[in-house]
Amino acid sequence: MRKDVYQYLQKNKELITFLHEQPIWYRKLGRDPSQIQNLEIAALHYYQKTIPHQIQKFSNGVQMATMMASMFKIMNEQS
Structure with missing residues (x-):
């Protein structure tokens, strides 16, 4: 080299x-x-450091946060 x-x-x-x-x-x-x-x-x-990979990671994080928020909302409604 x-x-x-x-x-x-x-x-x-x-x-x-x-x-x-x-x-x-x-x-x-x-x-x-x-x-x-x-x-x-x-x-x-x-x-996986390209822009599409970073967007996908961000999107997955947003999906996870949305799912957790909906779970907490359902748990609070049941209580």
């Missing part, structure tokens, strides 16, 4: 962890260092 690519990866520990979990990227970066952008995108998808 080229020294400049390695130094870039050292700045982001999450990418290093992703490389350890997905070793195919060592070979891809070794052959074509310009793949660093694709590595970052793949890591975002792997760790």
Whole structure:
């Protein structure tokens, strides 16, 4: 792996962890260092940090809160 690519990866520990979990990227970066952008995108998808993933997490949280509120409302009506 080229020294400049390695130094870039050292700045982001999450990418290093992703490389350890997905070793195919060592070979891809070794052959074509310009793949660093694709590595970052793949890591975002792997760790579910893309905007659609964040929206889905937020939506799930809102659904959970709504369900809990309705449960508390039903419990208070029964008492």
